[in-house]
Amino acid sequence: MPELPEVETVRRGLSELIVGRRVLAVEALNDKSFEYVGASDEDLIGAKVTEIRRRGKVLIIDLSSGCSLVGHLKMTGQMVFRGGSDWAAGHPTDSFVGELPDRSTRVMFELSARPKEANFSGAKLFFNDQRKFGWIKLMPTAQVEDLPFLQKMGPEPFWETAESEFLRNIRRHPRSLVKAAILDQTVMAGIGNIYADESLWAAKVHPATRVGDLSDRQLRQIFQAARAVMTKSIESGGSTMKNYIRADGTRGDYLEKFANVFRREGQACRRCGTTIEKIRVAGRGTHICPKCQHPPTAKA
DNA sequence: CTAGGATCCTGTCAGC
């Protein structure tokens, strides 16, 4: 699930809540969810959280020990903080608000009080992940950038050079379907299934179009749309506990606030009124307006 | 080298 805007929301939330705290204890309830890479518990227990960074969909929690906790939420990961103020972000589920740990909890961190924190009664950070695809690795901070996945990663959408890098990278996949190409993290960092569909709808490009059949102008429009929709999502706060629970107590969906096509099949296109369809492209569920987004066989 | 499909895992939902 979590794509760039959601991971950024996690980063901002955790920055407020855990920077300055020390790690008192860690418990991995699923071995594959927590891995030591050239580091041990000695690099974790007692270390203070100094900064929290993000690269694409990867979260990087720097510690005073010279090591970092590097995490990927994949499809169903979420971070939940409990202690004083409660907070949660990532893939929205009832684990945002239920008692923890629960059956989706994979790793738990016990954290210290901050200086001058009044009435401290414990602080815990939970990494929950229903499908167990996500992971957290403890490793030396200096080695984080050498992770193959980060080495190959394309530009952040907000970098100055992002548009030209995106164009150069995506042109290396002329036979790919454009949806598959923009989901490729080596082309551009941070896009996932939601923002891929939203970007292509905004750029009026059909997701099954081959990259080689698109003009530079169309590719630029896709890039601009992706950056715009992700910016808007970050500003609206991604998916957090706060917007998961409606005022009346029922469960809401933060997509309601900005999605034009994603999970809107059967509803009217906000641009032309045509019924949104759900199809399958590049092995992923894909939402389109069949009128705005011309099929690949038609001349664009 | 690129492109496409299977795969990792749990949970839910539609259809029989």
Next chain:
DNA sequence: TGCTGACAGGATCCTA
């Protein structure tokens, strides 16, 4: 009700 298969906000590994 109970079973079965499809599918899910991701990325890697394997094959052609």
